[in-house]
C-alpha cells in the first residue's frame with residue numbers, strides 16, 4: 001500500500017494505484033487520475049462512463065465490466081476503447097476510483 | 106402440498122434433486138424441467154477433438170439420474186413470472202411453485218460475435234463447447250496438415266476458465282504425437298491481461314505456455330471475425346491471422362432469464378454469493394453456472410455450492426436463517442498434455458497456491474505442478490461424475506476450501 005496526493009488530498013492506493021477506499025474519491029480527482037493513464041481531456045462521454053462506474057459500484061459492490069458499461073450506458077464498446085485507449089476496463093475503474101475489475105475467474 | 110421446481114437438469118439441478126428428495130418430507134412435491142433428454146458430461150468435450158473420447162463417452166439419458174419421487178418434465182422453459190410464482194413452459198403448461206431453483210447453466214453463443222456463424226463455421230472456424238462442435242473439430246484436426254492455429258476467448262466470464270488453456274496444451278501434445286508440431290503455430294488470445302485471472306497461477310501457467318512454445322496475445326477483446334480474410338479483429342483493431350480458429354464463444358444464461366427480467370447483461374442471475382438466494386425474490390435461488398457469482402463457472406463449484414445449499418434449504422423453508430455460507434471454493438484439474446496435468450484449488454478470498462492438496466485415500470495431489478497423478482485425477486473424474494457426483498453421493502472433498510498443504514509465501518507476487 002502507498003499514499004498519493006490526488007487533487008490536493010492524500011489517498012491510500014494499492015500497488016497498481018487503485019484506491020483502497022473508493023469512498024474517498026471525489027469528482028475533482030478524475031482529471032488528474034485520467035492524465036496518469038494517458039487520457040488528457042475528460043469529455044461528456046467520459047463523464048457518462050465515470051458516473052455509471054460510480055453508481056454501479058455503489059449498487060453492486062463490484063466494478064462493472066465493459067459489456068455492462070456499454071449495455072447500461074449505451075456507449076458502444078468501440079467508443080469505450082477510444083475514450084480509454086488500450087485497457088478501457090482498467091482505466092475506467094482507475095479514473096472512477098473503484099477497484100481494479102476482477103476479470104472473472 | 107408444497108412445491109419445489111428446479112429449472113435445468115444439468116450438473117447442479119440433478120445434484121439438487123438427489124440431495125433434497127431424501128430430506129424433504131412427503132409434503133414437498135419436487136419437479137425438475139429440462140429441454141434435453143440427454144445429459145452431457147461437458148468436461149469430456151475437451152478430449153473429443155484429440156480423439157481421446159468420442160460422443161458416446163459423454164452422453165447418458167437424463168432420466169437415469171433423476172430419483173424416484175421427482176418428476177422430470179422434458180420441455181423448454183419459456184419464462185418465469187416471479188410475482189405470481191409460476192413457470193411457463195414452451196408448450197403452454199404452467200407450473201406453480203413455492204420455491205424455485207434456477208440451474209439452467211450458461212451456454213456458448215457464437216451468434217453474438219459477428220462473422221462466427223457463416224459458411225466457414227465448423228470448417229475453419231470452430232468451438233468445442235458443444236458436443237457437435239467438438240466432433241466437427243475432431244474431423245478438422247484429423248487431416249489437418251498444419252498452419253496457424255488460433256485459440257481465442259471472446260468474452261468473460263465463460264464456463265470452465267481453464268478449458269482454453271488445456272485445449273492449447275493438448276493441441277501442442279497432439280501435434281507432437283502426429284509428428285507435425287513444427288508445422289503448427291499456436292496462438293492463444295485472451296481478454297485478460299495474463300494467462301489466467303489469478304496472479305500466482307497466471308505466473309505458473311504462462312511458464313507452461315512458454316515452455317510449450319505457445320504464443321499468447323493478452324488484453325485481446327474480439328469484436329468480429331472476418332472468415333474471408335481469415336483474421337479476428339479486436340475492438341482496438343488488432344488483427345490475428347489464422348488458418349484454423351477455435352473460439353470460446355460468448356457464454357450467456359438462457360434467454361428465458363432475460364424474458365423473465367431475472368438476469369444481468371449476460372442473463373446470469375444476481376444472487377447472494379454466500380447463500381445463492383436471488384437478490385430480488387426470497388423464494389428463488391440460482392445455482393451453478395446460471396448464477397452471477399465472483400468465482401469460476403465450473404462443475405466443481407456447482408458441486409460445492411449444492412452441498413451448502415442443500416444444508417441451508419430446510420432452514421430457509423422453515424423461516425430460519427441460512428447458517429452455511431459458501432466461500433467460492435473451486436477446484437480444477439488442468440490437463441497439460443503428454444499424460445500430465447496440474448491442479449488448482451481456490452475460493453473468493455484465496456487465490457490458487459502451489460503446494461499439496463491432501464485427499465484421503467488417493468492424494469495428495471500436487472498443486473500448480475505438472476504431474477501424472479493430476480492427469481489421472483482428471484481422467485478418473487468422468488467415472489466419479491456419473492457414479493458419485495450426479496447421484497449426490499458423498500465425495501471425500503470438503504465444500505469449504507482448506508489451506509492445509511498450501512504454500513502461502515507466494516501470495517502477493
Ligand SMILES: Cc1cc2nc3c(=O)[nH]c(=O)nc-3n(C[C@H](O)[C@H](O)[C@H](O)COP(=O)(O)OP(=O)(O)OC[C@H]3O[C@@H](n4cnc5c(N)ncnc54)[C@H](O)[C@@H]3O)c2cc1C
Nearest residue numbers: 113115116117140147148182209210265393394403404405
Ligand atoms: C469444454 C468444457 C470443459 C469443462 N471442463 C470442466 C472441468 O474440467 N471441471 C469442471 O469442474 N467443470 C468443467 N466444465 C464446466 C461444467 O461442465 C459446468 O460448469 C457445469 O456443467 C455447470 O452445471 P450447471 O448445472 O450449472 O449447468 P449445466 O450442466 O450446463 O446444465 C444446464 C441445464 O439446463 C438446461 N436448459 C438450459 N436452458 C433451458 C431452457 N430454456 N429450458 C429448459 N432447459 C434448459 C440445459 O439443457 C442443461 O441440461 C466444463 C465445461 C465445458 C463446456
